[in-house]
Amino acid sequence: MANFNLSETKKNELLQIAGKKLGADPNLIKEKLEAGKLDEVVGGLDPKAASRINSLLQNPAALNALLGSEQFKNILGSIAGK
Numbered sequence: 001m002a003n004f005n006l007s008e009t010k011k012n013e014l015l016q017i018a019g020k021k022l023g024a025d026p027n028l029i030k031e032k033l034e035a036g037k038l039d040e041v042v043g044g045l046d047p048k049a050a051s052r053i054n055s056l057l058q059n060p061a062a063l064n065a066l067l068g069s070e071q072f073k074n075i076l077g078s079i080a081g082k
Helices: 010-021 028-032 038-042 047-057 060-068 072-078
Strands: none
Touching: 010 028, 010 038, 010 072, 038 047, 047 060, 060 072
C-alpha cells in the first residue's frame, strides 16, 4: 500500500474541506478520527456516500486498489502540493 505523508498544514487543509462538506467543526472531525470513530464522521455524509465508504472499508482488496490507483495518487499529490 502506498505511504502518504502529508504535512500538518495539508492535513489541516483537508480537515477544513471535510468540515465544510460535513457541516462540522474540523477539530471535532480530527478528534473523532484520532479516536478511531470513523463511523461518527461518516455518519455526517449523505447515505449513498456513507454506504460507499463503508463498503470500501469492509473490502480491503477494493480499498487497496483505490489507494494504489493513479487517479487517487494524482488527487492526493495535488492536495499535498507535489
